[in-house]
Amino acid sequence: MGTTLIVAEIQEGKLREASLELASIARKLGGDVHGLVVGKGVAALADQFAKRGAGKVHAVDGDVFANYNAQAYAAAIRAAIQASKADLVLIPNTPSGWDVAPRVAAALDAGFVSDCFKIEDEGGERVFHRRVFNGKLDARMTAKAACVVATVQPGASAPFEGSAEGSVESLAVDPGALRSRYVETKHTEAKGVDLSKAEIIVSGGRGVGAPEKFPEVIQPLATALGGAMGASRPVVDAGWLPHEYQVGSSGQVVQPKLYIACGISGAIQHLVGMKTSNYIIAINKDPDAPIFEVADLGVVADLFEIVPALTKALRDAKGA
Amino acid sequence: MKIMVCLKQVPHQDARLDVDPSGVWIQESNIKFEINSYDTYALEEALQIKDKGDAEVFVVSVGPERVTQALRTALGMGADRAVHVKDPAVEGSDPLGLAKVLAAVAKAEQPDLVFAGLMSDDANYSAIPPMLAELLGMPHTTAAVKVERSGDKLVVDREIEGGANEVVELQTPCVVAVQTGINQVRYASLKGIMAAKKKPLDVKTVADLGLEGQVGAAAAKVSVVKIASPPKGDRAQILSGSTDQVVSGLIGKIKELGLL
Numbered sequence: 234m235g236t237t238l239i240v241a242e243i244q245e246g247k248l249r250e251a252s253l254e255l256a257s258i259a260r261k262l263g264g265d266v267h268g269l270v271v272g273k274g275v276a277a278l279a280d281q282f283a284k285r286g287a288g289k290v291h292a293v294d295g296d297v298f299a300n301y302n303a304q305a306y307a308a309a310i311r312a313a314i315q316a317s318k319a320d321l322v323l324i325p326n327t328p329s330g331w332d333v334a335p336r337v338a339a340a341l342d343a344g345f346v347s348d349c350f351k352i353e354d355e356g357g358e359r360v361f362h363r364r365v366f367n368g369k370l371d372a373r374m375t376a377k378a379a380c381v382v383a384t385v386q387p388g389a390s391a392p393f394e395g396s397a398e399g400s401v402e403s404l405a406v407d408p409g410a411l412r413s414r415y416v417e418t419k420h421t422e423a424k425g426v427d428l429s430k431a432e433i434i435v436s437g438g439r440g441v442g443a444p445e446k447f448p449e450v451i452q453p454l455a456t457a458l459g460g461a462m463g464a465s466r467p468v469v470d471a472g473w474l475p476h477e478y479q480v481g482s483s484g485q486v487v488q489p490k491l492y493i494a495c496g497i498s499g500a501i502q503h504l505v506g507m508k509t510s511n512y513i514i515a516i517n518k519d520p521d522a523p524i525f526e527v528a529d530l531g532v533v534a535d536l537f538e539i540v541p542a543l544t545k546a547l548r549d550a551k552g553a
Numbered sequence: 554m555k556i557m558v559c560l561k562q563v564p565h566q567d568a569r570l571d572v573d574p575s576g577v578w579i580q581e582s583n584i585k586f587e588i589n590s591y592d593t594y595a596l597e598e599a600l601q602i603k604d605k606g607d608a609e610v611f612v613v614s615v616g617p618e619r620v621t622q623a624l625r626t627a628l629g630m631g632a633d634r635a636v637h638v639k640d641p642a643v644e645g646s647d648p649l650g651l652a653k654v655l656a657a658v659a660k661a662e663q664p665d666l667v668f669a670g671l672m673s674d675d676a677n678y679s680a681i682p683p684m685l686a687e688l689l690g691m692p693h694t695t696a697a698v699k700v701e702r703s704g705d706k707l708v709v710d711r712e713i714e715g716g717a718n719e720v721v722e723l724q725t726p727c728v729v730a731v732q733t734g735i736n737q738v739r740y741a742s743l744k745g746i747m748a749a750k751k752k753p754l755d756v757k758t759v760a761d762l763g764l765e766g767q768v769g770a771a772a773a774k775v776s777v778v779k780i781a782s783p784p785k786g787d788r789a790q791i792l793s794g795s796t797d798q799v800v801s802g803l804i805g806k807i808k809e810l811g812l813l
Contacts, residue, residue: 301719303683303686303692303693303694304692307687327714328695328696328711328712328713328714328719329713331679331695332683332693332694332695332696332711333683334683335648335652335678335679335680335681335682335683335684335687336683336684336686336687336693338649338680338684339649339652339683339684339685339687339688340687342649342774343774344647344649344774344775345647345648345649345678345680345684345774345775346775347677347678347679347680348677348679360778361775363677364677364783365675365676365677365780366564366570366579366674366675366677367566367674367677368783369570369782369783370570370572370579370780370781370782370783371780371781371782371783371784372777372779372780373777373778373779373780374775374776374777374778375775375776375778376774376775376776377774378774378775381774381775411692412691412692412723412724412727413692413693413694413721413722413723413724413727414721414722415719415720415721416708416720416721416722417719417720418713418717418718418719418720419710419717419718419719419720420715420716420717421716421717421718432812433812439566458807458812458813466733466734467733469734470733470734472737476716482714483712483714483716483732484716485716490810490812491807491810491812511810512806512810513789514803514806515789520791521570521782523783525788525789525791526783526788526789527789528788528789529789529790530789530790530791530792530803530806531788531789531790531791531792532791532792532793532799532803533791533793534796534799538796539796539799539800539803542796542797542800543800543803543804546800546801546804547804547807547813550804550813551813
C-alpha cells in the first residue's frame with residue numbers, strides 16, 4: 234500500500250469542503266494518508282485538517298503563501314511529496330487546483346489525470362474515472378508512474394466525517410524568486426439579472442442558434458410562466474446575451490422550483506449551476522445529451538417546434 | 554515581439570461520437586474536425602496584439618495530416634506562419650508528452666509570449682499550458698478573461714468562482730491559457746485564406762525536436778483504458794409523441810408542480 238498526499242484548499246479562511254472529500258477518497262483507497270495545508274497563519278487549519286482525516290499534515294506557512302501563486306504553491310506541493318514519499322497526490326479541481334497541479338506533475342515527470350469523479354482500486358489496479366468530450370463520454374484511465382498527480386471534481390465524494398488521529402508538522406519551503414504575483418481579487422458588481430430569486434427559469438443554449446431567438450423564443454416562454462430567462466456559457470461567450478444571464482459555475486448558481494433547459498447539451502460547468510433545481514425539464518435534439526442525465530423530464534425534439542407551442546398553450550391556459 | 558499560439562484540432566462539437574473498436578477513443582473517420590474552441594480565443598488574443606503593433610504570431614499544432622486544415626485556417630485568420638509536428642511516433646502521447654513536444658518547439662523559437670486554450674473540447678485535460686510553462690521555466694496563468702500588457706509584464710484577470718476574477722501580474726516570457734469569451738473571434742476572410750496559401754507551414758518530426766523515445770504511447774505515463782457513454786441511471790423520463798401530446802404532457806407536469 235502506498236501513500237496518498239491530499240492537498241487542502243483554503244477558502245475565506247476555512248478548509249474548503251472539497252479538501253475533506255479528498256480525505257474520504259484517500260482513506261477508501263487505503264495506505265497512509267498525508268495532508269498539506271499551504272497559506273499564511275495556517276496552524277489552526279492544519280490541526281483541523283489532521284483531525285478530519287488528513288492524517289499526517291504538513292503545514293507550509295509564510296507571507297509568500299498568503300495568496301495563491303502557481304510557482305510558490307507548486308514548490309510547496311513538491312516539498313510535501315518529497316517529505317511524504319507519496320505515490321498519489323490529490324488536489325481539488327478548482328481554479329487554483331487545476332492551475333497548479335499540471336505544473337507539479339511536469340516538474341516531477343509524474344503521471345497526471347484531471348477532474349476525476351471517482352478513483353478506485355479495481356483488482357489491484359488504480360483506476361481514474363473522468364469525463365471527456367465535455368461530459369458526453371466517460372473515460373477510465375490507468376497510470377504507470379512512480380507518482381501520479383490527480384485533480385478531483387468537487388463533490389466527487391462525501392466529506393470525511395469520522396474522527397481520526399492526526400498530527401501536524403511544519404515544512405519549510407523556499408519557492409525562490411517568483412516571476413508572477415497576485416495583485417487582487419475583483420468581485421463583480423451586483424448583477425442586473427438576479428436569477429437566484431426566480432421560481433422558474435427558462436434557459437437557452439448553443440442550440441438556440443442565434444441571438445435574436447432569445448427574445449423571440451426563449452423569453453416568451455419565461456414570461457408566459459412568470460419566470461426569468463437564463464443562458465449557458467456558449468451563449469454568453471458568443472456575445473448573444475450579457476454575462477448576467479449565465480447559469481453555471483462561472484455564472485449564477487440557481488435552484489428554482491422549475492428549470493427548463495432548451496438546446497443546452499449539459500456541459501459540467503452548466504450542470505453545476507442548476508442540477509439542484511427542484512424540477513428540471515430538458516428539450517434537446519440529441520438524445521445522448523448529458524442534460525438528460527440530470528433532468529427529470531426530457532423531450533428529444535427541435536426546441537423550435539416545442540417551445541413556441543408550449544408558450545402558446547400556456548397563454549391559452551391562462552386566458553381560459 | 555514573438556507570440557506562439559498552441560492549437561489543437563478536435564472533433565467538431567456537433568460530431569457524432571461513436572466509440573471505435575479499440576474502445577479507447579472515438580471513431581475519427583467520417584467526422585468533421587475544427588480548431589478547439591478555447592484555442593480560437595487564444596489565437597484571437599494573439600492576433601489582437603499583432604493588430605496593435607509589431608508582433609509575429611506563429612501557431613503550433615501536433616497531430617496527423619488532417620491538422621494541416623486547422624493550421625491553414627489559423628493562417629487565414631492572420632497568423633504569420635505555422636509549425637506542424639507530424640509524426641506517427643507522437644501518437645498516443647499523454648499531456649506531458651505533448652507538453653514536451655510544444656516545449657521543444659518553444660525552446661527553438663524563443664517566443665516572448667505563449668497563448669493556449671484553457672482546455673481541449675475532446676480530452677478535457679486542462680493540463681498542457683501549466684506543464685509547458687514548467688518545462689520552459691516560465692510563469693503561467695489559466696482561465697484568462699482579460700490580458701493587458703504593461704511594459705515587460707502582463708496583467709491578467711483570471712476567472713475564479715462565483716463571478717469573481719483574480720488579477721495576476723506575470724513577467725514575460727510567460728504562458729497564458731485563455732478562457733472562452735475573452736474576445737470576439739474573427740473569421741478568416743477570403744483575402745486571408747488566399748494569403749494563407751503562401752504563408753510558411755513547417756513540418757517537424759519527433760527526431761527534429763530531439764525527443765526520440767520521450768513521447769508517444771510507449772512513454773505515456775497515463776492512458777485511457779476504456780471510454781463509454783455514461784451509465785444511463787436515473788435519467789430523465791422522456792416525453793414522446795406529437796408536438797401537441799408533448800406540450801400537453803409538459804403543461805400537465807407544470808400544473809402538478811403547482812406552478813400554473
